[in-house]
Amino acid sequence: MKKPEMVLILDFGGQHSQLLARRVREFEVYCEVHPCNLSVEQVKAMAPAGIILTGGPADATSPAAPSFDLEILNLGVPVLGICYGHLLIAHLSGGRVEEGLAQEYGRATLTPTAKSTLLEGVQENSACWISHSFVVSSLPEPFVITGRTDACIAAMENAEKRLYGVQFHPEVSHTECGNTVIKNFLFGICGLSGGWTMEKYAETAIEEIRKTVGNGQVLLALSGGVDSSVCAALVSKAVGKQLTCVFVDHGLMRKDEGDEVEEAFKGHFDLNFLRANEQAHFLSHLKGVSDPEQKRKIIGREFIRVFEKYAKQIGTVDFLCQGTIYPDVIESGPGQAAVIKSHHNVGGLPDVVNFREIIEPLRPLFKDEVRKLGLALGLPEHLVWRQPFPGPGLAIRVMGEITEDKLRIVRESDAIFRAEIAAAGLEKSIHQYFTVLTETKTVGMMDNARTFENVLALRAVATTDFMTADWVRIPYEVLDKVSSRIISEVPGTNRIVYDITSKPPATIEWE
Ligand code: XMP
Numbered sequence: 001m002k003k004p005e006m007v008l009i010l011d012f013g014g015q016h017s018q019l020l021a022r023r024v025r026e027f028e029v030y031c032e033v034h035p036c037n038l039s040v041e042q043v044k045a046m047a048p049a050g051i052i053l054t055g056g057p058a059d060a061t062s063p064a065a066p067s068f069d070l071e072i073l074n075l076g077v078p079v080l081g082i083c084y085g086h087l088l089i090a091h092l093s094g095g096r097v098e099e100g101l102a103q104e105y106g107r108a109t110l111t112p113t114a115k116s117t118l119l120e121g122v123q124e125n126s127a128c129w130i131s132h133s134f135v136v137s138s139l140p141e142p143f144v145i146t147g148r149t150d151a152c153i154a155a156m157e158n159a160e161k162r163l164y165g166v167q168f169h170p171e172v173s174h175t176e177c178g179n180t181v182i183k184n185f186l187f188g189i190c191g192l193s194g195g196w197t198m199e200k201y202a203e204t205a206i207e208e209i210r211k212t213v214g215n216g217q218v219l220l221a222l223s224g225g226v227d228s229s230v231c232a233a234l235v236s237k238a239v240g241k242q243l244t245c246v247f248v249d250h251g252l253m254r255k256d257e258g259d260e261v262e263e264a265f266k267g268h269f270d271l272n273f274l275r276a277n278e279q280a281h282f283l284s285h286l287k288g289v290s291d292p293e294q295k296r297k298i299i300g301r302e303f304i305r306v307f308e309k310y311a312k313q314i315g316t317v318d319f320l321c322q323g324t325i326y327p328d329v330i331e332s333g334p335g336q337a338a339v340i341k342s343h344h345n346v347g348g349l350p351d352v353v354n355f356r357e358i359i360e361p362l363r364p365l366f367k368d369e370v371r372k373l374g375l376a377l378g379l380p381e382h383l384v385w386r387q388p389f390p391g392p393g394l395a396i397r398v399m400g401e402i403t404e405d406k407l408r409i410v411r412e413s414d415a416i417f418r419a420e421i422a423a424a425g426l427e428k429s430i431h432q433y434f435t436v437l438t439e440t441k442t443v444g445m446m447d448n449a450r451t452f453e454n455v456l457a458l459r460a461v462a463t464t465d466f467m468t469a470d471w472v473r474i475p476y477e478v479l480d481k482v483s484s485r486i487i488s489e490v491p492g493t494n495r496i497v498y499d500i501t502s503k504p505p506a507t508i509e510w511e
Contacts, residue, residue: 004196004204007031007186008048010038011330012056012066012084018330020054020082020171022366023179028194029186032364033330040071050078050190053085055169059134060087060097067092078162078189080118083132086165090156093140093163100135100152108149110168110177116146116157117188118164122177128154128168129175135167162189198372202234205361209238212359216318221307221349222247222273224261226386227323227362230370233377234361235321236271243321244272246310248303251279252393252407255415264383274313278306283404290400292511299392308352317355324360325370387432388466396511399439405492410437412490413456417482421460424478433460433472435486436499436510444494453494456486460499461508469503 007024011017011033024031032046036053043051051072058065070092073079081089091097110128112119128149135152139145147155147166157164164185170178186192218235222228222245235243245265249258258275266273285298311317350358362370374384390396394414398406413435421433436457444451458479463469483496499506 004030004200005049005192006046007050007052007190007192008043008046009033009052009054010036010068010072010085011054012036012058012088014055014057014082014084016169016171017054018327018366020052022368023171023182024052024186025196025366025369027183027186028196029192030196030364036066036068038069040069040075043069043072044075048077049192050080050185052185053079053081053088055083055085055131058084060084060091061134073161073163076162078185079164080185080189081163081165082171083130083167083169086156086167087132087134087136089163089165090136090140090143093143095136095140095143096138097134098137100133105130105133107174108151108154108168110147110149110154112147112155114144114146116155117159118157118166118181118184119147119155119177120184120188121180122147127174127176128170128178129172130168132167136165164189198369198376201365201369202237202373202376205234206238209235209359209361212357213239213242213319216242216356217314217316218243218319218321218359219311219314219317219353219355220245220321222261222265223391224253224257224383224386225323225389226367226370226374226384227325229261229264229379229383230374230377231321231323231362232265232271233269233374233379235359236269237377240270241272244274244314246274246276246307248276248278248306248310250282250299250303250306250393252282252299252395254389254394254418255411260382264380268378272314274310276306276310278302281306283402286395286402288401292396295395295402295511296392299395303391304349304352307349311353317353319357319359320350320353320355321359321361322349323362325362326364326366329363385427390509396509397434398437399510406437409454409456409490409492410435413437413486413493416485416489417458420478420482420485421474424475426472426474426478429462430460430472430474431463431466431469432508433458435459442495446494451494454492455495455497456490456493457510458482458496458498459508459510461503463503463508466508467503469508471500471502474498 017033021031021033087097108128108130109125111124112122143156143158145153146157152167155166170181220232222232232245262275285302289295371384394410395402397410417435438455440455441452442455460472461469462472
């Protein structure tokens with residue numbers, strides 16, 4: 001993808017590196033996160049307009065500590081060191097860094113002590129967040145102190161060489177002046193112009209895709225999830241019917257979802273849309289299988305087989321398009337090998353399709369940017385804001401063996417749960433919510449008669465990264481409405497329970 005003006009973030013293994021990148025992008029400035037050990041030549045080749053050195057847990061004075069090519073400070077490009085980055089600039093430029101006497105861990109108050117473009121607009125006694133126990137105890141020449149907390153040099157600079165350091169984290173929300181400092185660096189010091197919007201991104205991406213694809217044929221596995229949908233919309237705008245989307249309907253989607261995906265793409269986008277109606281195929285392969293891992297494996301394997309069958313009908317495929325996004329790509333941490341996660345939903349596809357090249361037009365984008373791009377390309381809100389949905393679909397929300405009737409119960413109850421969450425205005429605050437059909441039956445009463453039916457569970461979690469999650473305190477009235485509606489509208493259930501376990505120790509899905 002053609003590069004706009006960009007800020008380079010060198011990552012020293014701090015926990016906030018991704019957050020920092022998002023903060024920069026919120027100012028409509030493109031940035032990339034790379035490992036800290038890039039050479040000065042590599043950095044030069046990227047032609048960044050500014051460089052940020054992130055925080056990190058190490059002791060900057062230790063010979064084993066992660067470092068960077070010091071020549072980077074002589075490129076004439078503005079550099080901002082944050083926390084560990086700040087300590088490292090001081091240490092490597094001849095200053096002194098020591099374990100702090102009074103450890104100011106967490107909340108501190110910052111006061112500017114000299115005129116500085118970086119701290120312009122920062123008030124006295126402004127709250128800031130500090131997370132390193134080492135501090136700069138004497139400055140390198142010719143740096144000056146521009147801000148202090150009670151216990152440390154909070155900001156230093158060599159304005160002539162445009163080198164800056166802050167002990168605190170401007171990217172975290174506890175730092176009151178955080179956005180001011182980032183903005184001052186980007187616009188006041190680096191002289192960036194901003195304006196990197198998703199509309200702009202779409203324009204350049206479309207141009208690039210056209211150039212790359214030429215007259216070739218592009219194949220995309222469309223799942224109906226946000227990433228593959230936005231990919232489809234983007235590539236369709238670029239090359240129209242040279243794009244074929246294969247949508248494998250395995251019958252494990254939520255209520256009406258297959259039709260919604262078809263409707264969103266067929267009439268509204270210029271592309272070939274192939275819906276593989278393979279519901280019966282998947283059900284027959286899952287018959288008699290109750291082990292969760294086996295169910296997952298069968299679905300994954302059959303997905304690839306089915307996709308291969310449809311891909312062969314298309315003929316020559318030149319490009320396979322994948323919806324990889326930036327968090328899957330970021331190579332993080334000092335001295336670590338590149339950790340690149342392959343896209344879990346389409347992992348095996350490159351092996352069964354003959355193609356020349358993979359194209360990944362969402363590779364530089366975070367999830368919220370993908371959503372903005374989707375809206376800019378005219379995708380409907382419900383697709384763009386769709387909650388994550390696992391590749392194996394409802395198969396891992398029906399405990400044990402899957403039958404058509406059990407799928408019906410989960411599908412109908414899930415639709416009611418979703419409708420009530422939407423009616424209560426909770427859609428955007430709960431990150432994932434669904435129903436699970438347990439394998440337990442209990443006694444109940446209905447119309448004065450004994451019933452012996454299934455227990456259904458409700459699951460709703462709030463999370464930032466899906467690695468950890470908290471169960472959501474849904475108001476009782478909403479739970480009450482959901483429960484009564486499911487019992488009266490979905491035959492086959494007579495008891496609803498609410499899952500109040502966080503992750504860990506539980507996972508989000510039940511299987
Ligand atoms: P767990 O259950 O592991 O889920 O806490 C974390 C997130 O991942 C989703 N998930 C999957 N997504 N293929 C996927 O594409 C899968 O096999 C799969 N299993 C779980 C889950 O819905 C949650 O968002």
